[in-house]
Amino acid sequence: MPRLLILLTLPGNVRDYYAARLKRRFPQLEIDLADHFSKATPLAAEADILLTFGPMLRDEVIANAPKLKWIQALGTGVDGVIDQPSLGKHVTITNIRGIHGAPVSEAAIMGMLALSRDLPRSVRSQDQNSWTRWPPRLLNNKTVGIYGIGLIAEALAPRCKAFGMTVFGYSSTLRAVPGIDRMLKREDLIATAKELDYLVLLVPYAEDTRHSIDGKVFAAMKPGAFLINLARGGIVEENSMVEALNSGKIAGAALDVFQTEPLPPEHPLWSMKNVIVTPHLGGFCDVYADLALVTVEHNMECWLRGHIDGMRDMVRK
Numbered sequence: 165m166p167r168l169l170i171l172l173t174l175p176g177n178v179r180d181y182y183a184a185r186l187k188r189r190f191p192q193l194e195i196d197l198a199d200h201f202s203k204a205t206p207l208a209a210e211a212d213i214l215l216t217f218g219p220m221l222r223d224e225v226i227a228n229a230p231k232l233k234w235i236q237a238l239g240t241g242v243d244g245v246i247d248q249p250s251l252g253k254h255v256t257i258t259n260i261r262g263i264h265g266a267p268v269s270e271a272a273i274m275g276m277l278a279l280s281r282d283l284p285r286s287v288r289s290q291d292q293n294s295w296t297r298w299p300p301r302l303l304n305n306k307t308v309g310i311y312g313i314g315l316i317a318e319a320l321a322p323r324c325k326a327f328g329m330t331v332f333g334y335s336s337t338l339r340a341v342p343g344i345d346r347m348l349k350r351e352d353l354i355a356t357a358k359e360l361d362y363l364v365l366l367v368p369y370a371e372d373t374r375h376s377i378d379g380k381v382f383a384a385m386k387p388g389a390f391l392i393n394l395a396r397g398g399i400v401e402e403n404s405m406v407e408a409l410n411s412g413k414i415a416g417a418a419l420d421v422f423q424t425e426p427l428p429p430e431h432p433l434w435s436m437k438n439v440i441v442t443p444h445l446g447g448f449c450d451v452y453a454d455l456a457l458v459t460v461e462h463n464m465e466c467w468l469r470g471h472i473d474g475m476r477d478m479v480r481k
Contacts, residue, residue: 167194169211171204173220181453189461201225218244219425226250234467238456242479243369257479258463263455264447265319268394271446272320272364275392275418278440304328309360312367357384369396382408388415394446397422406432420446
C-alpha cells in the first residue's frame with residue numbers, strides 16, 4: 165500500500181484534518197504524521213509521498229527516504245524542497261498555486277495599517293492602562309511598491325487602490341497589471357525607492373533574488389518608509405535591515421518571514437519597537453487546508469492511477 169508522510173509544524177488539529185480527509189478519500193493510503201523534521205526522519209524510510217511546506221523540511225528527511233517518489237509542497241515556493249542535496253531526480257515535485265492572493269494580500273494590508281497607525285504602541289499602552297494618543301498616518305495618497313509581480317500581487321494591487329494608494333510594481337518582465345500605476349524592472353528599485361512609503365516583498369526566493377533587498381536599497385528609501393516582507397527571509401540581507409531599523413534609515417517593518425525560522429529567541433528583531441513579527445502566517449488562513457486539498461486530492465488521484473501528466477502545478481516531473 166502507498167505510504168504518505170505528512171510533515172507539518174502546525175497545530176495538531178490541522179495535521180489531523182489533512183490526514184482524515186485524505187484517508188477518507190483514499191482509504192488505500194497508509195498515513196504517518198510528524199510535527200517536526202526530526203520526528204519525520206525515522207518515518208521517512210517507508211514513505212512514497214511527502215506532504216509538507218518547504219521551510220518545514222530538512223535534507224535528513226529526504227536522505228532517509230529511499231522509496232520517495234513524490235513531494236507535494238503545500239505552498240507556492242519550493243525553496244527548501246527542490247534545493248535539498250539528497251533529492252533524487254526521479255522525485256516528482258508539485259506545489260499549490262492560485263490560493264494565496266486573498267490571505268497574503270490581507271496580511272500586506274494588515275502590515276501597512278498596523279505600522280502606519282502604530283498598533284503595537286496601542287497594545288503596549290493598553291497593557292499599561294495608559295490613555296496615550298498620537299496622529300496615525302493614512303494609507304490614502306501614499307505610494308506602495310510591490311516587489312515581485314505574480315498572482316498575489318495581482319490580488320493585492322486593486323486592494324491598495326481601494327485605499328487610495330499609488331501602486332508601483334517591480335517585476336522581471338514589464339507587463340500591464342490591473343491596479344498597478346507604474347510598472348518597473350526590479351533593477352529600478354534603488355532609483356525609485358525614494359518615492360515609496362511602503363515596500364511590500366512578494367518575489368519568489370531564487371539565486372537572483374537572494375539578498376536583493378540590502379543596504380543599498382535601505383539607503384535609497386525615505387526615512388519614513390516601511391518594509392513589509394511576505395516573501396522569504398532570504399530576500400532581505402538581515403544585518404542591513406536591522407541596522408536600517410536601528411538607525412532610522414527606515415521607519416519600521418512588518419516581517420512574516422526570516423532568514424532562520426523559527427526566529428531565534430535571542431534575535432534583536434523581537435525587541436525592536438518599530439518591528440512587527442508574525443510567525444510565517446501570511447498565506448495561512450482558516451480555510452487554507454480546504455483550498456489546498458483541492459489540488460492535493462486531484463494530484464493524489466492522478467498519482468495513484470499512474471497519470472503523472474495529469475497532476476496540477478507541476479514543478480518537476
